[in-house]
Amino acid sequence: MxxxxxxxxxxxxxxxxxxxxxxxxxxxxxxxxxxxxxxxxxxxxxxxxxxxxxxxxxxxxxxxxxxxxxxxxxxxxxxxxxxxxxxxxxxxxxxxxxxxxxxxxxxxxxxxxxxxxxxxxxxxxxxxxxxxxxxxxxxxxxxxxxxxxxxxxxxxxxxxxxxxxxxxxxxxxxxxxxxxxxxxxxxxxxxxSVRDILAGVEPSNRVLVTDHNAFGYFAAAYGFEIAGVVIAGGSTEAEPSSRELAALIETIQTRQIPAIFSNIAAQSNAVEAVAREAGPQVQVVPLYVGSLGPAGSGAETYASMMTTNAELIAQALEPK
Ligand SMILES: [Zn+2]
Structure with a gap:
């Protein structure tokens, strides 16, 4: 088909x-x-x-x-x-x-x-x-x-x-x-408008760690690097291996990555676990990845979903 x-x-x-x-x-x-x-x-x-x-x-x-x-x-x-x-x-x-x-x-x-x-x-x-x-x-x-x-x-x-x-x-x-x-x-x-929101993120901070490999198009379109994913592969349905998670935690620590972006439509305990292991400075920031948000979420339409995601990413990656 x-x-x-x-x-x-x-x-x-x-x-x-x-x-x-x-x-x-x-x-x-x-x-x-x-x-x-x-x-x-x-x-x-x-x-x-x-x-x-x-x-x-x-x-x-x-x-x-x-x-x-x-x-x-x-x-x-x-x-x-x-x-x-x-x-x-x-x-x-x-x-x-x-x-x-x-x-x-x-x-x-x-x-x-x-x-x-x-x-x-x-x-x-x-x-x-x-x-x-x-x-x-x-x-x-x-x-x-x-x-x-x-x-x-x-x-x-x-x-x-x-x-x-x-x-x-x-x-x-x-x-x-x-x-x-x-x-x-x-x-x-x-x-x-999404580009304008993301324009505030310094080139050196344009680094994403996400729950699964969903941000390839986002990274290519808006100029970000994917430093790693918690669940290897392009689906939320896979299981992360402990060896891969250890490597990811090391990457986050070495590169001082401030946030892991999680997926509101597919919550994973592994994301929280990686953030805890990587250190108290690492924030978990939930994004609307595979779905719009419910009524009252501010992400009820595709446009508001993408605006909200861009704002959350820009906020999480700006220097503290
Ligand atoms: Zn996906």
């Missing part, structure tokens, strides 16, 4: 939108369901809460309804969906997933839905995906490329335009493409 992987393409994704959307449609069989849409069914269903936020913006701009499978706080690596949901996925116009192995617990349901004619758009393979960094060959994910694209806002902006084009192609309603472009433009403004 993999759609055209655009590995190592140097050019910007947005210049290839039409081709990619077309390619995705052809590869997925382009099973047209545009004949008699049911007014009660959502036009588009997203898997993760981040995609759900963006997809909801596009759909509501076009006067349509959308649905998100995961809820705030769900970890996309472990979230599972029962086969009862296959019919919902088949009945909607478009299912939007991250792909590249992110939704590990949904693989069989998504595959069954596609067999039954669901139109699934995996966006991560279309966004010039990055390979996992060094030392992650032990990762649990089936893909060799990193699925955590949403932590780079510019890539999410490209995703919005791709989703809008795809919806326009499937439904024949060009409003979706216009709305996708509008949401992309809003996200490019957000990207600038």
């Amino acid at each position: 993999t759609v055209g992987v655009s590995r190592g393409r140097p050019e910007r994704v947005s210049t290839r939108l039409v081709g990619l959307a077309l390619l995705a449609t052809l590869t997925l069989g382009g099973c047209g369901q545009s004949d008699t849409p049911d007014a009660d069914e959502p036009v588009v269903i997203a898997t993760t809460t981040m995609l759900g936020s963006v997809v909801t913006d596009i759909a509501s701009c076009a006067g349509a309804s959308s649905e998100t499978l995961m809820a705030p706080g769900d970890d996309p690596h472990s979230f599972s969906l029962s086969s009862e949901h296959v019919a919902d996925l088949v009945n909607t116009q478009l299912v939007v997933s991250s792909g590249l192995g992110l939704e590990e617990g949904m693989t069989s349901v998504l595959a069954s839905a596609q067999q039954d004619g669901a139109h699934v758009l995996e966006v991560a393979p279309l966004l010039n995906p990055l390979p996992f960094g060094d030392g992650d060959s032990t990762g649990q994910l089936p893909a060799t490329h990193d699925p955590h694209f949403w932590l780079d806002v510019a890539r999410m902006a490209d995703a919005a335009a791709i989703i809008g084009h795809e919806l326009a192609t499937i439904t024949g309603d060009s409003t979706y493409a216009t709305c996708g472009t509008q949401v992309r433009d809003d996200l490019l403004v957000l990207d600038t």
Whole structure:
């Protein structure tokens, strides 16, 4: 069910939108369901809460309804969906997933839905995906490329335009493409604002230690170095080894790294343990990594999630 992987393409994704959307449609069989849409069914269903936020913006701009499978706080690596949901996925116009192995617990349901004619758009393979960094060959994910694209806002902006084009192609309603472009433009403004927030972090302090290997896109986009991860590999589902943890603790101490960034959607005792071992000056700072926050968290939308993350990172890494 993999759609055209655009590995190592140097050019910007947005210049290839039409081709990619077309390619995705052809590869997925382009099973047209545009004949008699049911007014009660959502036009588009997203898997993760981040995609759900963006997809909801596009759909509501076009006067349509959308649905998100995961809820705030769900970890996309472990979230599972029962086969009862296959019919919902088949009945909607478009299912939007991250792909590249992110939704590990949904693989069989998504595959069954596609067999039954669901139109699934995996966006991560279309966004010039990055390979996992060094030392992650032990990762649990089936893909060799990193699925955590949403932590780079510019890539999410490209995703919005791709989703809008795809919806326009499937439904024949060009409003979706216009709305996708509008949401992309809003996200490019957000990207600038995230850069402004992070601009205060000195180059020498732009060092991240995180719970799992989710920040490759963030680091590449905003100029950070990943000094280490607590749970090796690209999934929250792996177990850290004591040898790896000892090496990480030494790195944190030697380089005087002030913070470890944990994952609100997948709390790990190992993160707390590493911070304790590394010393009292090492703070654990929870971020919204795999999910939006619940109502009242200040991270209820993709935009507020990324703004909150940037503020927390900037605060944690500024000299005390
Ligand atoms: Zn992850």
